[in-house]
Amino acid sequence: MSIITNQPAKMGSYSEDDVLFLLKDLSTIQLEDSTVNRELRVQSGQHYSESLPIEYQPPKEYVELFWSAANEYKTKVAQCTGIVAEQIYRHKGKQAILVSLARAGTPVGILIKRYIKFRYGISLPHYSVSIIRDRGIDENALHYILKKHPEGNIQFVDGWTGKGAISLELTKACQEFEKKYHIKLDNQLAVIADPGHCTTLFGTREDFLIPSACLNSTVSGLVSRTVLNDTYIGKNDFHGAKYYRQLLQSDVSNDYIELIAGEFSAISQEAEEIALLRVNEEINAEFSGMQDVKTIQAEFEIGSTNYIKPGVGEATRVLLRRVPWKILLRDPSSPYVRHILMLAEEKGVEVVTYPEMNYLCMGLIKSVKETNK
Template sequence: MKINAQQKVKFGSYDKEDVIFLLKDLSGISLEGSTEDREKKIQGGAHYSETLPIEYNPPEHYLQLFWETLHDYKDKVARSIAIVAEQIYQKHREQTVLVSLARAGTPIGILIKRYLKWKYNVSLPHYSISIIRDRGIDENAIHYMLEAHKGYALQFIDGWTGKGAISIELTKACEIFYQKYQVRLDDTLAVLADPGYCTTLYGTREDFLIPSACLNSTVSGLVSRTVLNDAYIGQADFHGAKYYQELEPYDVSKVYLDNITEAFQKVNPAYIAEKISANHLDQTVDFRGMQEVLAIKEEFHIDSTHYVKPGVGETTRVLLRRVPWKILMKDPDSPYVKHIVMLAKERGVEVIPYPNMSYTCCGLIKKVVQEG
C-alpha cells in the first residue's frame, strides 16, 4: 500500500529542524464543537478522536500564570529532560529515531533532541505521530519511519503518565504491528514524569507541573489533538490534525522551548548521573496509579475509569477540554496546582482535599448523558 507522505507540507509553528509531523492536514475542515456538546457525544458512544475541542487564545491572567510556572520550573524540566535523554542515548546512540506521541509528547521530544545536540553534537531524526486510545498507533507513520531510517531503533516519547492508558495502548499497538508485519518495536515509553509507575524510562516519578501542560495548541506548535475520522482519513493517510494559524499571535511554543534549552547550561552532570543510577535501581512498573483510580471510581460512584484523570497534566486537560465535576487535591496549597485552583474557580468546580493519594491531584469528569 502506498502511503500519502505529506510531511513536506508546512505544518505547525515549529521549525522543521526540531520536528517533522507525520499527520494529514485537516485545517480546512470544521471538527470542533462546544465542550458540553462534545462531552455528550463522547459519553453517548462517539470516539473522542473523531472531533476536536474548540481552542482559544488563553486569557491574559492565565497566560501570566504560564510564564510564572515556566520561570519557576524551567530548571527542573531541563534536569528531567537531561535524565531521560541520556538514558535514550545510552540505548542506541546515533541509531535512534525520536518518535513523539502527538501532541503532549512533541515539545518533550524536541527538547530531548535539542539536549542531545547540545551535549553530544548529534542530530537525531525526530517525528511526531498519532496514537489514539482504543484505536491504536498510526501504522502508516511507523512504516514511513522504518523505510526512511533502515536499521534505526524507534524511541517513543510522551509528556507524562496518568493511569497508563497510552502506555498500555502502545504495548498493544506494538504487539499488533509484530503480528501483522513481523517487525518488533520497542514499546518502552520515554516520559518526562512517570507518577503512575507505567514505564522504566523516565526523568522523574514526581507528579510535578510541566509548564506545557498549562496550555493547549499555543504551546504545542499550534497543532490540534490528533484525529481519526473515517470521513477524512483514508487507508493510505496518516492520522490527521489541524494547524491553528489564526492563533499565531498567541503562540508561545518556541519561546517555551528556548527557555528550557537555555536552562541546559545549568544542568549538573554529576546530579544527572546520580539520578540515572537511581532510576536504574527503581525499574518498578506496577501501574499503581490505576489502583488508586479504581478506588476513587468506587468511592465517588463513577461509571467508568475514563472519567477519572489522575495527575497534574491530566487534571489540567479535564479543566481545559472536558466537563469537570470535581477536583481531588493532595495539597491545595501546593505550588504545582495554582493554575488548577484558578481554572476550577473560573468554572465553578468543587476542589476536595484528598491527602491519601500519590498523585498531586485528580480530575473527575461530570456525567452529562443519562441512562436511557
C-alpha cells in the same frame, strides 16, 4: 504492502529542524464543537478522536501564571528532560529515532532532541505521530519512519503518564505491529514525569507541573489534537490534525522550548549522574497509580475509569477541554496546582481536598448523559 505516498505535513509553528509532523492537514475542515455537545457525543458512544474541542483561549492572568510556572520550574523540567535524554542516548545512541506522541509529547521530543544535540553533538531524527486510545498508533506513519531509517531504533516519547492508558495502548499497538509486519518495536515510553509508575524510562516519578500541560496548541506548535475520522482519513492516510494559524499571535511554543533549553548547561552533569545511577536501580512499571483511581471510582460512584484523570497534567486537560465535575487535590497549597485552582474558579468547578492519594491531584469528568436525561 502498498507504497506509502504520505509526506510530513508543512504545518505547525516549530522548525522542521526540531520536528516533522506525520499528520494529514485538516485545517480547512470544521471539526470543533462546544465542550458540552462534544462530551455528550463522546459519552453516547462517538469516539473522542472523531471531533475536536474548541481551543480554550486563556485570559491574560492565566498566561501570566503559565510564564510564572515556566520560569519557576524551568530548571526542574530541563533536568528531568536531561535525565531521560541521557538514558535514551545510552540505550540507543546515534541510531535513536525520536517519535513523539502528538501532541503533548511533541515539545518533550523537541527538548530531548535539543539536549542530545547540545550534549553529544548529534541531531537525531524527530517525528510526531498520532496514537489514539482504543484505536492504536498510526501504522502508516511508522512505515514512513522505518522506510526512511531502516537501521534506526525508534524511541517513543510523551509528556507524562496518568493512569497509563497510552502506555498500554502503545504496548498493544507494538504487539499488533509485530504480528502483522514481523517488525519488533521498543514499546517503552520515555516521559518527563511518570507519577503513575507506567514506564521505566522517565525523568522523575514525582507528580509535578510540567508547564506545557497548562496550555493547548499555543505551546504545542499550534497543532490540534489528532483526529481519526473515516470521513476525512483514508486507510492509506496519516491520522489528521489542524494547524491553528489564526492563533499565531498567542503562540508561545518556541519561546517555551528556548526557555527550557537555556537551562541545559546548568543541569547536564547532574542529569548524567542520575541517569548513570538508574542503570543499577531495579525499576519496574507496576501501574501502581491505578489503585488510587479504583478507590476514587468506588468512593465517588463513577461509572468508568475513563472519567477519572489522575495527575497534574491530566487534571489540567480535564479543565481545559472536558466537562469537569470535581477536582481532587492532595495538597491545595502546592505551588504545582495554582493554575488548577485558577481554572477551577473560572469554570465554577468544585475543589475537594483529598489527602489520601499518591497523585497530587485528579480531575473527575461529569457524566453529561445523566444530566441530559
